[in-house]
Amino acid sequence: MLLEHAKLLAMLKNTGGIAGRKKLQKMVYIAKRMKQPFREKFQFHMYGPYSEELTLQVEEMCNASFVEEVREKISGYYQYRYSLSDKGESFLQAVLEEEEPIDSQLMQELNDCSSKFLELVSTVLYFDELPRQQVEEKIHRLKARQNYQAADIEEAYTFIEKLKQRST
């Protein structure tokens, strides 16, 4: 019964809301890679791993009034903020028994990061079968506009290591 949707509702509840579609996408991807029970399918897009299925699930929850979507103007562009509605809360309570639990501490930690950093972390994870030097080359070529520095990449690797240790 829309259990995949319920996991997203739980994520919104645990984090108190998420600002930005890109951030939401990267949080779910990273959490999935950290063995959280998300099942959405991701593909690499211009801005890193992206799931059309996830985009539609969020839209479905907005249309069902389970999630409130607010469009905010942020320095010249628009961003969408998502939070759990009362109706969504009721739905979540009703399916709680069937739902696989999500690590709320992990989700909160991811939510505290910037979406630019999460884009970098998810991209490193996407290429994690490659040697680090090749990953760095990929990042510099595919993400030239984001201008990630060596220190940013180092921070991303340290962050991933910390997440991996916790998920084992």
Place this chain on the structure above:
Amino acid sequence: MEYDDGQLTEEKVFKDPVHRYIHVRDELIWKLIGTREFQRLRRIRQLGTTYVTFHGAEHTRFNHSLGVYEIMRRMVENLEKKMTWEEEERLVCLSAALLHDVGHGPFSHSFEKVFETDHEEWTRRIILGDTEINRVLLTMGDAFPKKVADVIAKTYDNKLIVSLISSQIDADRMDYLLRDAFYTGVSYGQFDMERLLRVMRPGEDQAVFKHSGMHAVEDYILSRYQMYWQVYFHPVTRSAEVILSKILNRAKALLADGYAFRLDPYHFRSLFQSTMTLEEYIRLDESIIMYYFQEWIQEKDAILRDLCGRFIDRHLFKYVECDPSEQLKIWPELKRLYNEIGLDPDYYLVIDSSSDLPYDFYRPGEKDERMPINLLMPDGSLRELSQESDIVEAISGKKRTDHKLYFPYDLLADQREYKEEKQRILELLHQQGG
């Protein structure tokens, strides 16, 4: 066959109902088409279970892959007038277009959901593994197969090339919209592809479209919108897809429980156990799946037997519209009644949502979420399509999701037993559907 500098001495053509002719001049492309992995695509339908609704939709991934190649060939030919291409890049583009779907399995959407596999990963393995395709690609150099695989995976350094095969307006979508419209027989899905190709210009990260060609782009977006609702998201097709997924789930569960199949599911065993080799995957096609479904109609397990019979004989589930918040109120009672009459709700009470489908609408999105379609304005600036087009803007704002609840009406309507319970179930379902 004689070759000259990588070119066939005589052009080859395939007759095609969508593009009239598909032209092959490169030895590389001709050899790729002849490989067993590419020929396998003849045995995998492009639209999965859509043929149960639109009987013409029997076209295969083979037809579509040739079509994508042909559109890419024309794109490259047009763009060559505006920019310089390295010969190797041209061949990478054409090979990627031809091979972009080579990893699709039988009824691949349901397969991927149930077995958590990914056709893109299989595509990569076919291109880089021990295959005929890999050997043909290697004739262009050691690094060539990896370049083709990277374009398909969208991780290739040249983003313009990636965008030609995978973006919100690309060779893949152009072919499948035209082809699916043709084979389903619907009158939507048409747009002026020649015009689109003429107004396409190379941009920094992706192809853009001259503002004067906006109406051709609008037509393409409208076509995508209509095909989504009328063909891809058709409720009857979704019913067949729901049953197909439930068959695979049931077979998987039975195998895990050690059930003794009348016919050993040899071809599924490694798939169920996530140990499938590349060679086993290449051998798997829709004819094999249909053979098992036919055989499973004779199985002792009542659920597997019933579901396979429904799929083969097109005795599909009926549906009602489903509002997720209303559904909550009736769900516990529905499940209880189902259990009382001996119907397993896990297999016979299924919600299907728009997010379960591998198709999408055009959405401009927010900054850095996804590349939008950009128009090249007369002053050289770029504008996102929905900011210029009232039609696209209107469609972008529409509600684009729905949920349907599928159930076996025939079993519930047969009220020789459990009359009261079945009547109550039907009442609840129709109350849900309004």
